[in-house]
Amino acid sequence: MKPDLSQVDPLGYNLATRTNLGDVVVRTAALFPDRVAVVDRGEEITYARLAETVDRLGHGLRSLGLEPGTPVALTMMNSWQMLATYYACARAGLVCMPTNFLLSADDQRWILDDARPAALVTDAAFRPLHEQLLPGLESVTAVVITDESDPEPVAGRDTRSWRGLVDQAPDGPVEVIVEDRDTVQCLYTSGTTSRPKGVLVSHAAVHTALLSNALAIRMSWGPNPPVMLVVLPMFHVTALNTLSMPVILMGGTVVLVGAAFDPALSLDAMEQQRATHTMMLPMMHQACVAEQQRRQRDLSSVTTAIYAMAPMPEELLEEVDRLYPQAEVILGSGQTEVVPATTMQWPEHRRTAAASWGPQAVSVLTKTMGPDGRVLGPGETGEIVYRAPNVCSGYWNNPGANAEAFAHGWFHSGDIGHLDEDAVIWFTDRLKDIIKSGGENVSSVAVEAVVLGAEGVAEASVVGVPHERWGEAVCAVVVADGSVPEAELEERVVAHAKQRLAGFQVPKSVVVVAELPKTATGKILKQQVREVVR
Template sequence: MAADGLRLHHRVRRAVRSPQRLLKNSWSFVATFFGCAKAGLVALPVNLMLSPEEVAWLLTDSGTRTVVADPASLSLLEAVLPLVPALTTVVLTGDDAPAELAGRSVLRWDDVAADPTPLEVVVQDRDTLHCMYTSGTTARPKGVLTSHLAVYVAALSNAIQMGHPRGDESSVLLNVLPLFHITALDTLVVPVLLTGGTVVLQQGFEPDGFLDLVERHSVTHLVLLPMMYGALLASRGIVGRDLTSVRLCVYAMAPLPQERIAQLATTFPNARVLLGSGQTECVPGTVFQWPSHQETKAASWGPPTTTVDARIMDPTGRLVPPGQTGEIVYRGPHVMSGYWNNPAANSVAFAHGWLHSGDVGHLDAEGVVWFTDRVKDIIKTGGENVSSVEVERVLVSSPEITECAVVGLPDDRWGEAVTAVVVPADPGVDPQALTERLLSHCREHLAGFQVPKRIHVVTVMPKTATGKIQKADLREQLQT
C-alpha cells in the first residue's frame, strides 16, 4: 500500500458543506495519509473534538514534530503550539498560509505535495503506519500502533465482506464519518480506493444534502450510525428519490431495530443491510453480521471475518467452548502492534497470547459471536448481571425514542440501579408520561431485574466524534 498510495487518491471526490478545520474530511487528508505511508512516516490523525490541552498532550506523548492542518485551524494551533515545544513544522493547506505560526516555520501543502524529488524509502510490512489514540474516557488515552500489514490485510478483508469489486463495477462510497477515526479511514475509505473505487467525502451530516449526493454520484455503499439512518428515513426529502444505485447499507455503534432495517430495505430496494463491529486495537471490521442472520440471529454480531480468529476466554486464560460466556479475544494480522510507550497496558491487552477486547459474549455452535456488553458496562444489580445492551435493544425498539443509553448507578439497595437515558422522537412529549410508557414496554420484554429503576429524558447525549455515546460522562452527570 505504501508504494501505491499516491496513485490511489486521485479518485476521491469532495463534497464540503461546512468550514474546514484541522484537516476535516477532504481529499488532502487522504493524500496526506498515503504520502506519510509512502515516506515511511507514522500518521497521527487527531480527534477534532478534543480541547487544545488534550491535543497538545497527544502531540507531546507521541513525539510529533510536524502537523498538517487546514487554515481554519489557525486559532487552535496558536493555542496548541506553545504547549508542544518539540513540534517544529506546520504544513497548511490553502493559498494564504502565513510565513510562521507561534514561532514555527509554515509550509504550504501544495508546495510539499508538488516536490518533484524522487522518494525512495524502504517500508517494511511490520513498520507502523499510524498511531490512533483511544478515547481515554477513564484514563489517559492510549496510542494504538498499527502496521502497514494490519491495515492492508484488513482492507482486503473489508473489500471482500462489503463487496468492493475491482473493475467496471467498482464501488462508490459516500463517507460522512470523520477520517481521523479508524472506521472511516481503514474500514471504509482504504478498501474502496484499494479496489479502484470512488470515495465521496462529506463534512457533517444533513439528510437532504446526503441524499442529493447519493443520487448525483450513483453511490453504491452507505455507512451511517443508526440515528443517522433514522433521520434519513424521517426526512420528507427522501420521497421520490432514485436510490436504486445503493448496494449496501452498513450500520454500527448501536442496535438498529428490525422495523428500521425493514424500512431501509424498502427505501433502498437493491441494498443489503449489514451490521459491522470492531475496535481500534484490531483494525475493524473484525465481525460482520450476514444479512441472513437478521432473520435467524438478529441480536448477534455475526461471525468473525476470514482474517480474524475470535474466541471466548475465561478469567484464567482458558479458551471456553461454544455456549459459554467470557471475554471476546482476537488473533490475526488485524491486531495492533501494541500501545505506544505503555508496557503495562500491553501486558494486560495481550495476556495469554490473545488481544483482549474488553467485550463480554459467547460463540454459538456455528461460530457466530453474540455480544453481551462491555466488561465495564455490565450492571450488577441485586445479585444479577444485566447487559446494558440488551436493555437498550428493547428501549430503542420503541418508536417514541431516537437514542438511548443504559448505565448502572450506585444504589444502597441494589448495589447498582439499572438506569436509562433516552432522547425522545418528539421534543415536546411529556417526560413523565413517556417514562411510564417506556417502563411498561420494558416490563413486556424484559425480566423484572432488567427493567430500569429510573429513566431520564434528555434532549442530547454526550458523544465522541464518531457518534458513540460516552457512558462514563453520563454516569458522572447523573451522579452530580
C-alpha cells in the first residue's frame, strides 16, 4: 500500500517526513537553544548559534552555484566550524567530504581528482597545501577559508571568507528536497594496502548509527546530557559519526581542545567540563595515565571510556580503570563502510571475553561466511559479514569493489573471525593479513599479542615475508622500549613466543625499527611494514 500524494507539495512532504542529518541540529536547538553544543578551545557555541550558522552557511554554499548531490571537500582541523559546515552541507543536500590532511600530497591529490568536488572549505593553515594540489584540478571552482576575513585567491580560484559567507547569507531555513538515502558524506578509507576508496554513506545510514551509538554508550536524553571529549581527528568516521554527532543528536556538549592531542589539555578539559564520555587510542590513554600521575585531576564525572584501533594490555586497562574510577572501560570496533560502532563490548565482557569485540550493535546483524557464500554457525571461522541500515551505499567510482563488498547479499568486512554461542564476535585477523606458512594459516593478530608481551617490546606488527620453503615466513617488526639491549631483543622475542605459540606461529625473524608507520587514528599501515622487511 502507498499513499496518493498527487495533491501534496513534494518539498513540503519531504520536509515533513525526511531523515536529514542537518535537521538534527534544528530539532535539538528548538528544545535546548541556550544549551552549549560545542566547547571549542574554551569558546562556547550554543545550539541556537549552531543552528542559525548551519542554515546561513547552507544558503551561502548554495549561493556558490552548488546543486544538491555536489561534493564539497573539507580540509579542516577539529573545530565547531567543521561541524557546522558538515551540517550545512546536509541541510543543503550537498555531499560533505572531509579529507585526511595527514596523507601524502600525492594521495590527497588523487582523492580530489577521484571525487571531483566543486568547492573546498579549508583552514588558512592549509593554504600552501592547496596552492600545490589545486592547479589542474578543474572541478574545484570555489574555495572558502574559515579564518581569514578577506582572503586572497587560492590557486586562482574564487575564494571567500567562511565568516563572510555566513554573515551575508539570508535568514531562514534552507529548504530543498533531500531523500533519506541520498548521500550525505564521502569518507575515503585509509588505504592501508592500496589507493583509498571513497565510501558513500546516506543520511539514513548515519542517523541510524547515531541512535545506535547513543544507546550503546548510555547517553541520556533530557536533563542530564552527555559531555564528550573528542581528541581524534574529525576527518575520520570515529570522531565524526561515532563520537561527536550522537552527542549533538542527544543535546549534549562536544568538547574540543586543539589541533593535536595533548594529555594535559585533555585531562584539564575533562575536569573543567565534567566530561561523561571519551574515546582514545590505547597510546593516548597511556599518556593520560602518565599525566594524571604527574598532576591529579578530578575525573569522577567520566562514566564511559572507550578504546579502539588497537588492543590494550590488561595492565594498562587496570591503570585506565584507576584513572576514571566511575567509568566503564570498553572496546569499540567498526569500519568506515558500516558506520561505527559495528560491535561493542558490554561492561561484563571485560571479565568474561576481554579479547573479543563484544556483540553486534543494536542496528547490525553480524555473521561469518565461508568462501562459497555459506553463512556459518557458532564457532566456525570465516569472513565477518554484516546486514544493517547503517551499511554504506557503496564505493564511489569503483564497481568492482562494490561487487565484492555486497556479494551474496551481505556486506563483506574483509575481517576474519567467529561468533561464539552467545553471539560474541572474536576477531582473528584481516583477510589480507593472514600469513600462509607451510600450509598453515597464521593470525598476525594472535602473534602480535604474544610478541607485545615480550620484555623490551613497546610496539609490534607481524607480517608474512616470502620464503622458499614455507611460502611465507612469520616476521615480527618491533619498536624497542629501551629496557633490553637491542642486540638481545630478537633472541628474547623468539624465546618468549616459543613458550606460548605453536611452532609454525613463532616468528622466524625479528626486525627492530625506530617507529611503525601508522594512520592518523593509530592503525598500523601493514603494507608499509611489509615494504620495510621485503
